[in-house]
Amino acid sequence: MGAHYVPYVPIAILLLLACGMMAAILVINSLIGPKPRSVLHNAPFECGVEPIGSARSRYSVNFYLVGIFFIVFDIEAVFLYPWAVLYRSFLADPSFAFAAVAEMFVFVGILVVGLVYVWKRGALDWT
Amino acid sequence: MLNDLLTVLPLTIVALLGCFVLLLDVLSGQTDRRYLGRITAAGFALALGSVYLLWGKTSLQLESPIFGGIMVLGRFELLACAVLLLIGLFVTLMSIDWAPEQGVSIGELYALVCFAVLGMMLLVTATHMISLFLGLEVMSVAIYVLAAFKRNSPYAAEAGMKYFVLGAFGTGLLLYGMAYAYGATGKLAFADVAQALAGKEPTGYVKLAVLMLVAAFGFKLALVPFHMWTPDVYEGAPAPVTALMAAGVKTAAVIAAGRVFVTALPPSALGSLEPTVFKILGVLAVITMTAGNLMALPQRNLKRMLAYSAVAHAGYLLIGLMAAHHVAGQPQVGDVMGALLVYLFVYALANLAAFAVVSLLGGQSQEDVSLDHLSGLSGRHPLGAAVLALAMLSLAGVPPTAGFFGKLTLFKEALRADEGKFPWLVVLAVLNSVVSVFYYLRVLVHTYFRDALRPVLLVRGTALTLALGLLAFLTLQVGLFPSRWFEATAQAARPATTQVSTSAAP
Numbered sequence: 001m002g003a004h005y006v007p008y009v010p011i012a013i014l015l016l017l018a019c020g021m022m023a024a025i026l027v028i029n030s031l032i033g034p035k036p037r038s039v040l041h042n043a044p045f046e047c048g049v050e051p052i053g054s055a056r057s058r059y060s061v062n063f064y065l066v067g068i069f070f071i072v073f074d075i076e077a078v079f080l081y082p083w084a085v086l087y088r089s090f091l092a093d094p095s096f097a098f099a100a101v102a103e104m105f106v107f108v109g110i111l112v113v114g115l116v117y118v119w120k121r122g123a124l125d126w127t
Numbered sequence: 128m129l130n131d132l133l134t135v136l137p138l139t140i141v142a143l144l145g146c147f148v149l150l151l152d153v154l155s156g157q158t159d160r161r162y163l164g165r166i167t168a169a170g171f172a173l174a175l176g177s178v179y180l181l182w183g184k185t186s187l188q189l190e191s192p193i194f195g196g197i198m199v200l201g202r203f204e205l206l207a208c209a210v211l212l213l214i215g216l217f218v219t220l221m222s223i224d225w226a227p228e229q230g231v232s233i234g235e236l237y238a239l240v241c242f243a244v245l246g247m248m249l250l251v252t253a254t255h256m257i258s259l260f261l262g263l264e265v266m267s268v269a270i271y272v273l274a275a276f277k278r279n280s281p282y283a284a285e286a287g288m289k290y291f292v293l294g295a296f297g298t299g300l301l302l303y304g305m306a307y308a309y310g311a312t313g314k315l316a317f318a319d320v321a322q323a324l325a326g327k328e329p330t331g332y333v334k335l336a337v338l339m340l341v342a343a344f345g346f347k348l349a350l351v352p353f354h355m356w357t358p359d360v361y362e363g364a365p366a367p368v369t370a371l372m373a374a375g376v377k378t379a380a381v382i383a384a385g386r387v388f389v390t391a392l393p394p395s396a397l398g399s400l401e402p403t404v405f406k407i408l409g410v411l412a413v414i415t416m417t418a419g420n421l422m423a424l425p426q427r428n429l430k431r432m433l434a435y436s437a438v439a440h441a442g443y444l445l446i447g448l449m450a451a452h453h454v455a456g457q458p459q460v461g462d463v464m465g466a467l468l469v470y471l472f473v474y475a476l477a478n479l480a481a482f483a484v485v486s487l488l489g490g491q492s493q494e495d496v497s498l499d500h501l502s503g504l505s506g507r508h509p510l511g512a513a514v515l516a517l518a519m520l521s522l523a524g525v526p527p528t529a530g531f532f533g534k535l536t537l538f539k540e541a542l543r544a545d546e547g548k549f550p551w552l553v554v555l556a557v558l559n560s561v562v563s564v565f566y567y568l569r570v571l572v573h574t575y576f577r578d579a580l581r582p583v584l585l586v587r588g589t590a591l592t593l594a595l596g597l598l599a600f601l602t603l604q605v606g607l608f609p610s611r612w613f614e615a616t617a618q619a620a621r622p623a624t625t626q627v628s629t630s631a632a633p
Contacts, residue, residue, distance in 0.1 A: 113146045120153035 065123035072114045079107065131193040134200045136177045137208050138248050141215070144170035145241030152234025160234045164223035164590065167237040171216035171244075178209045196316050197255040202619035203464060207251040207382050210472050214375045215244035217479045217594050222367040224588025225486040229365065231277050239276075243269035243371060247379035254390065256305045256315040259383060263301065263347075266379060267294050270372060274364040282494060286363025293356040297346030304339030307332045308391070317391035324396035337392060337404060341411075344387070347380040348441045351415040358422075361434035366489055366496075369430060370482035373437050374475035381444050381471055385451050385464055393455030408449050412552055416442030416559040423566050429496045432566055433481055436522060439563060440474055446552050447537050450544035459544055465616035466540035472612070473521060473533035473605055480518035480598040487511045487591060490584030501570060503579030511585075512574045514595045517602045523567040524560050529605035534560065536613070 044055065083104055090100035132139075147170075148163055181189070182205055190201040200208075218240055226232055246266025253259035271294060275287025309315055311332035312323035324333060345353035361369050394401045419439030426432035447470065451463040487508065488496050505512035521530030538553050545552075605612055 110146070113150060117149050117153055 062123055065118050068114060068118045069123060072111050076111050130188060134193055137174045138245060140174040140177055141241055141245045145238045149238040160232050161223050163234050163237050164219055168216055168219045171212050171219060175209060175212045178205050181205055192254060197258040198252040199254050200252050204252045206615060206619045207468055208248045210378055210475060211244055211247045211375055214475055215240055218367050218371045220590045220594035221483045221486045223590040224586050225367060225489055228490050228586045229492050239269045239273050247375050250379040251382040254317050273368040274360060276368060277365050282363035286360045289356050290360045297343050300339045301343035304336045304343055307336035311336060320391045321393055321396040329398050329400045334400060340387060341407060344384040349438050350411050350441055351418045354438045357438055358431045358434040362428060362430045366482050366485040370479050373478040378471040378475055381467060385448055385467060388452040389455040389460055395456060409552060412442050412445040413555055415445060416556055420559050420562045427498050429485060443556050446541050446556055450541040454544045463540045463544050465619060466536040469616055470533040470537040473529035476529055476598060476602050477518045477521035480514050480602060483594050483598060484511050484515040487586055488583055490586050493584060498573045499580045500583045501573045502577035505575045508585055510595055514599045515574055516571050517599055519567040519570050521602050523564045527606050529602045532609040
């Protein structure tokens, strides 16, 4: 092992310790822990209230509408950040300054169309 | 800047139209969505008008690259855009009455058609890897959704899924090809890539890039080893959407492939790789036309038959692409691309007509249209039968229809461009056309000479009738008076030539 790796030795030791600790807790617990067996113990814990119905019911998350929301807000931020960072350098070229602002407004405008669409389609109406 | 913005007016109109229709649908809250279709059709007509306006404008520098060289909208591209807009118009017209009959009264249909056409227009104008990819994605994503548009139909779901998985795979290959081309040259604009490659021995990266680009366009064009999705998707997707796929996607993909293989990877850039590429494309063309035609012969489902016919036509088109690639950088390339566009136009007309008739037979959620459904159509709907007959004759390339001139021009230009290098390809294509006549004419036999076997509910509506009438008129008009259309492509070919040859020069 080269000298290059020496600073990382403590990290490797920590990693080993962490993994060892985790394995030890799991193994020791199953070896020496008490093992009560009853129906009550196998039921899911719900703050002491008796569980009603199955936990595996289906509910709609309007997945594709949430997906559109994600694209509208996330992609907007992804493109706005670099644009904002570089904005000062765009201003240096006066012929490009207006286009730089206008293009971002067009981009956000397209996203607003998407936002209005999902809103009106009922993406915020979770029932 | 202003020049650039004015030049892309047709694309802007279609983009705004898509957004407008989308918002209008959710804001108005009407359940009968036929008015959205009418607005969309009017919008496409408006965009066609803007193409006509730009065509005559000499003050705009049409042939020069715009937006920093990522796209060009010269006369050739304007013509291609006009063809695509026409396709969008007809798809909209045939959807208006078809959609309520099929129980898919969903407003997004028209917005997605607009976005798909917008993507196609971006694709045919792209001169840069990024704009090409953007156009391809805008088009493909809209069409993935459209293919599965009849949500409660298992066939449509299968079609959407298959088209999505294989389409995404094809797109992935294209992206890899572009990445390797970029890695080999450090350039993304097509002309720069050609310039960086010219006169050098192709490295492994270049070979990989070419291979992947050929495979990717193979998927998009449905060339034979990559055609597996075509019949299932054509059969499962709703008829107007299949029309959009068969006519629009093919037109856009052929022109984009032509531009890549003419301006980014011309023979001068491929060097010692050129004979291999030539052989690969030649073999692909031969097996595509032959296998497509042979597999179309036993089909009794009209949509499957048209899918295999689309595969066969992809083979003919590949000969045109090979010819364009062969003469890249010479003035002649404009003529070959013009011939390809003429062929694509008449092919689009015939396919739109055929799928308009399939839409016509789609009353009360009927999906499958087999030859038996066509029996006795001539008695019940003479216009539909006549349009179907014209479409089949046009696809077969029988003289009074447009298809004859499409084939004639394409094969003539291919023979002129090849300098005796591949006349056997054209001979094989002509022989294949003879084979194809069998299954095209069988449709006519069922339409005109058989009695009705089972009751078929027809879709009735003015928009569909208008589409059928217009398509019949255009098919005959191009077939009987082709000179006007050829004049337009010749006019478009001249400047396209100069632009291509200057940018592709080493």
